[in-house]
Amino acid sequence: MFRVGQAAMIASGAALVALAARQRSWPILGAALAGAPLIYRGATGRWPLPQSLVRRASEAVAPAPVETAVTIGRSRAELYAFWRRLKNLPRFMRHLDEVIDLGGGRSHWTGKSPLGFRVEWDAEIVEEREEQLLSWRSLPGSLVHSAGTVLFEDAAAGRGTVVRVSMELVPSGNALGQAVGRVLAPLTEQQVREDLRRFKQLMEAGEIPTTDGQPAGERSLINLHNPL
């Protein structure tokens, strides 16, 4: 979104540069040099600095939850029931190893990380409407902040159910959370979309299509032959 602040930065930056161009004097050149980064920041939302210098400040801001939707040819009741059995979630969510339902709306989640860390947290269900909506989030003090909402709506023309998901998974504020959480977070839109696609495949086809474990001829490490 292009905000007023950004427009103001571009405008003031451009004014300084324009002034420098007209006066052509040394002090004014300084103003031009000051103006250029303002234009850059206004246009891109970033200061023209190495990212390592600015990252510390931006990390305080949690990324927006990832939202995506898919249409599945099964009833709301069937889809809701499968999702509500939380232990089913790792069957289609690739970043999860295990979810144990502890009862009373509480659950224990184990995340998968590429480096072999186990990242665990407890979560609670914050809202539950039978066959319509399920919302959960990690308990305060967890290593990661994880939250999600799934909505089930009847699809038009008898095409089943539209499943809308909003999910976030970000490292919590403390240092350990930052370190551990970063290996699996944040969730990208691509990951969530693929999770949802696998959910659809599982519910419609009864299995998730795969080629893992099929034969192939000799591979090469780098696919020079066809980089695409």
Added chain:
Amino acid sequence: MKAVCWNGKTDIRVETVPDPEILNPRDAIVRITSTAICGSDIHLYDGYIPTLKKGDILGHEFMGEVVEVGREVDNLRPGDRVVVPFTIACGRCFFCRQGLWSACDNSNPNAWMMQKAYGHAGSGLFGYSHMMGGYAGGQAEYARVPFADVGPLRIPDGLEDEKVLFLSDVFPTGYMAAENCGIQPGDTVAVWGCGPVGLFAIQSAWMLGAGRVIAIDRFPERLLLAQSWGRAEVIGYEEVDGVVATLREMTGGFGPDACIDAVGMEAHGTTVDALYDKAKQSVHLATDRSHALREAIQACRKCGTVSIPGVYGGLLDKVPFGAAFGKGLTLKMGQTHVHRYLRPLLERIVNGEIDPSRIITHRLGLEDAPWGYRTFRDKQDNCIKIVLKPDGNGGARRRSNRGHGGNGQARGEWT
């Protein structure tokens, strides 16, 4: 097992690879008795389809004997003889339930790749790049067949492989191309390309009531077969002064009611646009050479149909869209919904209405695949269709070619 593996552009090798295993409950393993090289395999061979990897097993036209089934496959048993459709479909999604099997939502493990390129993903295909699912293909001794409970067609005893093998792709593809023309009794149908798909499109056009079929190619053996077996009038495009003008003449100025582009992305031509395509494609400035499509659009009568079974992959250059709009054409295209045609076309074979084996010119062992790809691509040795026999029944190359088709079948001249 032995398998035909892609190792780079025009580099095909027969390698020893592990046998396939059941990976999902709806899988089956098939011991392959016959498998063919398809014209669309040539696009892979020439490196025009992205997302292939060194080591990928090719082949999507195959049949054989079921040797193992997953726990959810209750309609097949070891020992059944089956033909396997080249499109992989779950049978349960919105598209499959409408008979639009090649648009299956659930069979492509790499759907995201195709979605990025095309907006939505089509079904998985055997042996046809990772974008199309990355499934190992059927030019091998064995293949794993996903969703085996809805795909493979059981073949009655007594029907030899060669009569039914092409149900896996080229016969249904030619048939769907003709069906997409919406042929009215007596219509004139023009077919660009007398390769296997074009030849089956010609046969199918007659089945669907065409009054006249005109076939366009440049290779004598293909035109001869289109003329003799296909009963088509033929145009050797290197022999005439413009295909579009010739068609206009032949149809009394009307133009064909329907035009079928059974050529696709590697079209050849003798006109300026074809040379331009060739130059651009050779330096990767273009993905497709669309000469045949341009001619089909230009030649088609007003408010007629252009049906495109030929494969296109990317962004086409200089397609006369204005002509298509100006003449109110209908364009129909896409991967074949093979499952839809298996039973009806098997019935036509059983009834003796058609003998698909007529197009076979070469029978080879699996180890001769590299020679086969090259020969088929270059249309050498009068090659029209190659069948590979992984179980060794193909015989040595030199004594095996020359099938029923091609040579000796012609009646009359084609020029």
